[in-house]
Amino acid sequence: MIEFVLSIVASILILVGAIFAFSAAVGLVRLPDLYTRMHAASKAGSVGSGLMLVAVAVYSQDLGIATRALAGVVFFLLTAPISAHLLAKAAHSVGYRLDKVSVYDDLQEQIDRDKPASDDE
Amino acid sequence: MNTAIMNLLLAVVWVAVTGSLTVVNFAFGFVLAMVGLWLVREQVGTVGYLSRTWRLLILALLFLYELAMSAYSVAKLVLSPRMDLKPGIFAYPLRLEGDFEITLLANLITLTPGTLSVDVSDDCKTLYVHAIDCSDPEAARRDIAEGFERRIMEAFC
Amino acid sequence: MDMPTRILLWADAASMVLICIAFVLTVYRIVRGPTLPDRVLGLDVLVSIAIGFMALFAIKTGYALYIDIAIALGLVGFLATVAFARFILVKGAQASAVQDVVEEGDTPLGMTPRTAGGRHE
Numbered sequence: 001m002i003e004f005v006l007s008i009v010a011s012i013l014i015l016v017g018a019i020f021a022f023s024a025a026v027g028l029v030r031l032p033d034l035y036t037r038m039h040a041a042s043k044a045g046s047v048g049s050g051l052m053l054v055a056v057a058v059y060s061q062d063l064g065i066a067t068r069a070l071a072g073v074v075f076f077l078l079t080a081p082i083s084a085h086l087l088a089k090a091a092h093s094v095g096y097r098l099d100k101v102s103v104y105d106d107l108q109e110q111i112d113r114d115k116p117a118s119d120d121e
Numbered sequence: 122m123n124t125a126i127m128n129l130l131l132a133v134v135w136v137a138v139t140g141s142l143t144v145v146n147f148a149f150g151f152v153l154a155m156v157g158l159w160l161v162r163e164q165v166g167t168v169g170y171l172s173r174t175w176r177l178l179i180l181a182l183l184f185l186y187e188l189a190m191s192a193y194s195v196a197k198l199v200l201s202p203r204m205d206l207k208p209g210i211f212a213y214p215l216r217l218e219g220d221f222e223i224t225l226l227a228n229l230i231t232l233t234p235g236t237l238s239v240d241v242s243d244d245c246k247t248l249y250v251h252a253i254d255c256s257d258p259e260a261a262r263r264d265i266a267e268g269f270e271r272r273i274m275e276a277f278c
Numbered sequence: 279m280d281m282p283t284r285i286l287l288w289a290d291a292a293s294m295v296l297i298c299i300a301f302v303l304t305v306y307r308i309v310r311g312p313t314l315p316d317r318v319l320g321l322d323v324l325v326s327i328a329i330g331f332m333a334l335f336a337i338k339t340g341y342a343l344y345i346d347i348a349i350a351l352g353l354v355g356f357l358a359t360v361a362f363a364r365f366i367l368v369k370g371a372q373a374s375a376v377q378d379v380v381e382e383g384d385t386p387l388g389m390t391p392r393t394a395g396g397r398h399e
Binding site for chain 3: 010055
Binding site for chain 1: 144188189191192195196198199200204206208210227228231232235237238239240251253
């Protein structure tokens with residue numbers, strides 16, 4: 001009985017995880033600029049692979065494997081925002097601008113205010 | 122912090138006394154030690170310990186919930202046939218102080234629906250957040266202030 | 279083969295199909311670009327999809343060793359993204375410095391008078 005339930009739970013987890021990973025890839029292709037793509041990558045991507053690792057932890061029924069898989073999940077959830085943040089910061093400070101559909105850019109206004117004689121022309 | 126060590130120590134004592142070193146028994150000992158510390162909270166001065174632990178737990182649960190919602194909303198947005206995007210970067214005035222708290226808030230913002238922290242100003246007063254739907258930056262600011270920032274303040278200050 | 283195992287293997291196969299499509303889409307974004315940060319983000323997503331793929335493989339074959347490999351890959355991928363972000367920052371700063379020099383004096387790109395003289399000495 002417990003085997004049955006665990007198998008079903010693991011099946012649901014890997015299917016949902018795969019859908020999230022798939023939607024991260026679709027978002028990477030469809031979204032218009034780097035910063036919006038980063039949303040898809042850092043959220044859907046990390047949740048997708050995280051869910052699949054949780055599925056391994058559930059299915060294995062082995063404490064050693066389960067703790068390793070869960071440690072992996074925690075590690076990915078900690079590092080995904082950091083790498084997204086670093087990449088966004090680097091790209092913005094070097095001067096990759098937001099896409100034309102964007103409506104708002106406080107950071108750019110701040111940079112323009114800091115050095116009014118910048119080479120915008 | 123001292124209370125946490127005492128709690129751990131009591132759990133170890135429980136394992137030693139019962140003589141079975143399993144994770145379940147250790148967890149049971151930990152809970153038992155927690156109950157014991159709660160019983161003597163007035164005498165040894167551990168009043169705030171349990172409630173702070175509880176608030177940390179609430180913060181972790183809120184984080185997991187928001188993470189699930191954000192992944193769901195991104196997936197829904199991306200898989201819908203017509204994407205309705207109004208992205209932009211807005212400035213968020215920080216009330217939190219200290220590097221650890223700001224780092225925690227920035228990471229939590231990144232993993233919540235539609236927002237991604239991009240940069241912190243040099244004086245650590247302003248956080249720049251990229252939002253996928255930036256049509257109403259005031260509402261987004263209010264969400265952060267009343268959600269995560271308040272809870273981080275409760276848990277750590 | 280009993281029922282729950284069959285369901286699990288079916289879910290595993292379906293997830294693998296989704297993951298493979300996700301691989302192709304991500305590679306498309308890496309090849310297409312158009313900017314360096316986009317490609318770095320694509321590699322980041324590729325790593326997280328590969329981690330999910332390894333989790334699926336661990337369930338399919340029953341080898342728990344794949345979890346350790348997935349964690350190691352996650353570590354390497356995180357460090358690679360951080361290194362790439364640093365690289366973008368440094369390269370962008372150099373590029374804008376070269377641009378300034380080019381705007382001031384009429385030397386061709388990357389051939390500032392000082393470096394040209396240094397090489398000949």
